[in-house]
Amino acid sequence: MTLTSTPLKTTVRWNIQDLAGFPDNGNCYEIIDGELFVTRAPHARHQDIAGQIYAELRNWSRQTKLGLPYFGPGVIFSPEDAVIPDVVWASQQCINTALDEAGHFTRAPELMVEVLSLAPKDQDRDRRTKLKLYTAYGVREYWIADRQTQTLEVYRWQNNQLRRWATLKGSDRLTSPLLPDFSCEIGIFFEQ
Numbered sequence: 001m002t003l004t005s006t007p008l009k010t011t012v013r014w015n016i017q018d019l020a021g022f023p024d025n026g027n028c029y030e031i032i033d034g035e036l037f038v039t040r041a042p043h044a045r046h047q048d049i050a051g052q053i054y055a056e057l058r059n060w061s062r063q064t065k066l067g068l069p070y071f072g073p074g075v076i077f078s079p080e081d082a083v084i085p086d087v088v089w090a091s092q093q094c095i096n097t098a099l100d101e102a103g104h105f106t107r108a109p110e111l112m113v114e115v116l117s118l119a120p121k122d123q124d125r126d127r128r129t130k131l132k133l134y135t136a137y138g139v140r141e142y143w144i145a146d147r148q149t150q151t152l153e154v155y156r157w158q159n160n161q162l163r164r165w166a167t168l169k170g171s172d173r174l175t176s177p178l179l180p181d182f183s184c185e186i187g188i189f190f191e192q
Helices: 045-065 091-097 119-135
Strands: 028-032 037-038 067-073 075-078 079-081 085-091 110-113 141-146 150-160 161-169 175-176 177-185
Touching: 028 119, 028 175, 045 067, 045 085, 045 110, 045 141, 045 177, 067 091, 079 119, 085 091, 110 119, 119 141, 150 175
Parallel strands: 110 141
Antiparallel strands: 028 037, 028 079, 067 085, 075 079, 085 110, 141 150, 150 161, 175 177
16 A cells, blocks of 8 residues: 655745744845745845935934934834835834834834835835735835836825825925925935
8 A cells, every 4th residue: 555645735824923033144034914025135226225215304304303214124013014114204103102112113104115126026025015015004105216217106195095196206306295394306316
Protein backbone atom coordinates (compact mmCIF):
# COMPACT_ATOMS: atom_id res chain seq x y z
CA MET A 1 0.00 0.00 0.00
CA THR A 2 1.32 3.39 -1.01
CA LEU A 3 0.50 6.43 1.02
CA THR A 4 0.46 9.75 -0.72
CA SER A 5 0.61 13.04 1.00
CA THR A 6 -1.21 16.11 -0.16
CA PRO A 7 0.25 19.36 1.04
CA LEU A 8 -2.04 21.26 3.33
CA LYS A 9 -2.79 24.69 1.93
CA THR A 10 -3.20 27.32 4.56
CA THR A 11 -3.11 31.04 4.44
CA VAL A 12 -0.77 32.60 6.92
CA ARG A 13 -2.06 35.81 8.45
CA TRP A 14 0.64 37.98 9.93
CA ASN A 15 0.17 40.44 12.78
CA ILE A 16 2.29 42.97 14.64
CA GLN A 17 3.30 40.46 17.32
CA ASP A 18 5.02 38.41 14.59
CA LEU A 19 7.27 41.36 13.75
CA ALA A 20 8.95 41.23 17.17
CA GLY A 21 10.89 38.14 16.13
CA PHE A 22 12.10 39.52 12.79
CA PRO A 23 15.77 40.46 12.38
CA ASP A 24 16.82 44.10 12.44
CA ASN A 25 18.47 43.87 9.03
CA GLY A 26 17.56 47.13 7.32
CA ASN A 27 14.35 45.79 5.80
CA CYS A 28 11.01 47.51 6.31
CA TYR A 29 8.10 45.27 7.26
CA GLU A 30 4.49 46.24 6.66
CA ILE A 31 1.34 44.19 7.17
CA ILE A 32 -1.81 44.92 5.20
CA ASP A 33 -4.86 42.75 5.85
CA GLY A 34 -2.61 40.10 7.39
CA GLU A 35 -0.28 39.96 4.38
CA LEU A 36 3.40 40.64 5.00
CA PHE A 37 5.31 43.04 2.72
CA VAL A 38 9.09 43.28 2.99
CA THR A 39 11.02 46.09 1.33
CA ARG A 40 14.58 47.28 1.52
CA ALA A 41 15.62 50.76 2.50
CA PRO A 42 14.46 53.20 -0.18
CA HIS A 43 16.64 54.66 -2.93
CA ALA A 44 18.48 57.84 -1.93
CA ARG A 45 16.42 59.87 -4.45
CA HIS A 46 13.22 58.46 -2.90
CA GLN A 47 14.39 59.60 0.54
CA ASP A 48 15.37 63.04 -0.78
CA ILE A 49 11.87 63.63 -2.17
CA ALA A 50 10.26 62.46 1.07
CA GLY A 51 12.67 64.75 2.93
CA GLN A 52 11.68 67.75 0.80
CA ILE A 53 7.99 67.09 1.50
CA TYR A 54 8.75 66.70 5.21
CA ALA A 55 10.74 69.97 5.21
CA GLU A 56 7.90 71.96 3.63
CA LEU A 57 5.39 70.53 6.10
CA ARG A 58 7.80 71.13 9.01
CA ASN A 59 8.37 74.78 8.07
CA TRP A 60 4.61 75.38 7.86
CA SER A 61 4.01 73.51 11.13
CA ARG A 62 6.62 75.60 12.97
CA GLN A 63 4.75 78.75 11.99
CA THR A 64 1.22 77.53 12.72
CA LYS A 65 1.75 75.14 15.67
CA LEU A 66 -1.28 73.16 14.36
CA GLY A 67 0.53 69.82 14.20
CA LEU A 68 3.73 68.10 13.11
CA PRO A 69 5.04 66.00 10.23
CA TYR A 70 6.84 62.72 10.92
CA PHE A 71 9.36 60.97 8.68
CA GLY A 72 8.77 57.20 8.31
CA PRO A 73 6.63 56.60 11.41
CA GLY A 74 4.95 53.34 12.31
CA VAL A 75 1.18 53.49 11.91
CA ILE A 76 -0.64 50.57 13.55
CA PHE A 77 -4.28 50.63 12.51
CA SER A 78 -4.94 47.13 13.85
CA PRO A 79 -2.88 44.01 14.68
CA GLU A 80 -3.14 42.99 10.99
CA ASP A 81 -2.74 46.45 9.43
CA ALA A 82 0.55 48.20 10.20
CA VAL A 83 2.45 50.38 7.75
CA ILE A 84 5.42 52.73 7.54
CA PRO A 85 4.47 55.62 5.24
CA ASP A 86 7.25 57.91 4.02
CA VAL A 87 5.79 61.01 5.71
CA VAL A 88 2.68 61.79 7.74
CA TRP A 89 1.27 65.00 9.14
CA ALA A 90 -0.81 64.88 12.31
CA SER A 91 -2.75 67.58 14.12
CA GLN A 92 -1.93 68.35 17.75
CA GLN A 93 -5.12 66.56 18.79
CA CYS A 94 -4.09 63.42 16.91
CA ILE A 95 -0.58 63.57 18.36
CA ASN A 96 -1.98 63.89 21.88
CA THR A 97 -4.36 60.94 21.54
CA ALA A 98 -2.94 58.56 18.92
CA LEU A 99 0.73 58.01 19.81
CA ASP A 100 1.50 54.93 21.90
CA GLU A 101 4.43 54.62 24.31
CA ALA A 102 6.67 53.30 21.53
CA GLY A 103 5.92 56.38 19.40
CA HIS A 104 3.67 54.61 16.88
CA PHE A 105 0.39 56.04 15.69
CA THR A 106 -2.52 53.84 16.76
CA ARG A 107 -5.01 55.61 14.54
CA ALA A 108 -4.76 57.51 11.30
CA PRO A 109 -2.85 60.77 11.09
CA GLU A 110 -4.77 63.24 8.92
CA LEU A 111 -2.26 63.19 6.03
CA MET A 112 -0.27 60.25 4.69
CA VAL A 113 2.43 60.60 2.02
CA GLU A 114 4.06 57.89 -0.08
CA VAL A 115 6.88 58.35 -2.59
CA LEU A 116 6.62 55.74 -5.32
CA SER A 117 9.41 53.22 -5.73
CA LEU A 118 10.33 52.12 -9.24
CA ALA A 119 9.08 48.52 -8.90
CA PRO A 120 5.59 48.10 -10.44
CA LYS A 121 4.40 45.87 -7.54
CA ASP A 122 5.40 48.56 -5.03
CA GLN A 123 3.68 51.26 -7.09
CA ASP A 124 0.53 49.14 -7.26
CA ARG A 125 0.58 48.67 -3.48
CA ASP A 126 0.85 52.45 -2.90
CA ARG A 127 -1.76 53.38 -5.52
CA ARG A 128 -4.31 50.66 -4.85
CA THR A 129 -3.78 48.67 -1.67
CA LYS A 130 -2.70 51.54 0.56
CA LEU A 131 -5.32 53.85 -0.93
CA LYS A 132 -7.99 51.34 0.13
CA LEU A 133 -6.36 50.83 3.54
CA TYR A 134 -6.10 54.56 4.19
CA THR A 135 -9.71 55.03 3.11
CA ALA A 136 -10.86 52.24 5.43
CA TYR A 137 -9.15 53.88 8.42
CA GLY A 138 -10.28 57.45 7.71
CA VAL A 139 -7.14 59.19 6.47
CA ARG A 140 -8.30 62.65 5.36
CA GLU A 141 -5.73 63.26 2.64
CA TYR A 142 -3.20 61.09 0.79
CA TRP A 143 -0.35 62.34 -1.40
CA ILE A 144 1.56 60.08 -3.80
CA ALA A 145 4.80 61.53 -5.17
CA ASP A 146 6.05 60.00 -8.43
CA ARG A 147 9.74 60.70 -8.99
CA GLN A 148 9.64 59.38 -12.58
CA THR A 149 6.94 61.80 -13.76
CA GLN A 150 7.71 64.42 -11.09
CA THR A 151 4.04 64.67 -10.19
CA LEU A 152 2.06 64.60 -6.98
CA GLU A 153 -1.30 62.81 -6.91
CA VAL A 154 -3.57 64.32 -4.27
CA TYR A 155 -6.44 62.28 -2.82
CA ARG A 156 -8.95 63.95 -0.52
CA TRP A 157 -11.79 62.69 1.63
CA GLN A 158 -15.03 63.07 -0.33
CA ASN A 159 -18.27 61.12 0.10
CA ASN A 160 -16.74 58.78 2.70
CA GLN A 161 -13.65 57.82 0.75
CA LEU A 162 -10.37 59.12 -0.57
CA ARG A 163 -10.84 60.32 -4.14
CA ARG A 164 -8.31 61.76 -6.54
CA TRP A 165 -8.59 65.51 -6.32
CA ALA A 166 -5.70 66.52 -8.61
CA THR A 167 -2.41 65.53 -10.16
CA LEU A 168 0.03 68.41 -9.78
CA LYS A 169 3.42 69.07 -11.39
CA GLY A 170 6.10 71.69 -11.88
CA SER A 171 4.92 75.17 -10.95
CA ASP A 172 1.47 73.97 -9.79
CA ARG A 173 0.86 75.08 -6.21
CA LEU A 174 -0.13 72.56 -3.57
CA THR A 175 -2.65 73.71 -0.97
CA SER A 176 -4.75 71.69 1.44
CA PRO A 177 -7.89 72.29 3.50
CA LEU A 178 -6.10 70.38 6.30
CA LEU A 179 -3.27 72.91 6.31
CA PRO A 180 -4.57 76.50 6.38
CA ASP A 181 -2.40 78.85 4.29
CA PHE A 182 0.02 76.05 3.33
CA SER A 183 1.23 76.53 -0.23
CA CYS A 184 4.27 75.35 -2.16
CA GLU A 185 5.28 74.61 -5.73
CA ILE A 186 5.37 70.92 -6.58
CA GLY A 187 8.72 71.29 -8.36
CA ILE A 188 10.42 71.95 -5.00
CA PHE A 189 9.84 68.33 -4.01
CA PHE A 190 11.76 67.04 -7.02
CA GLU A 191 14.72 69.46 -7.10
CA GLN A 192 18.16 67.88 -6.98
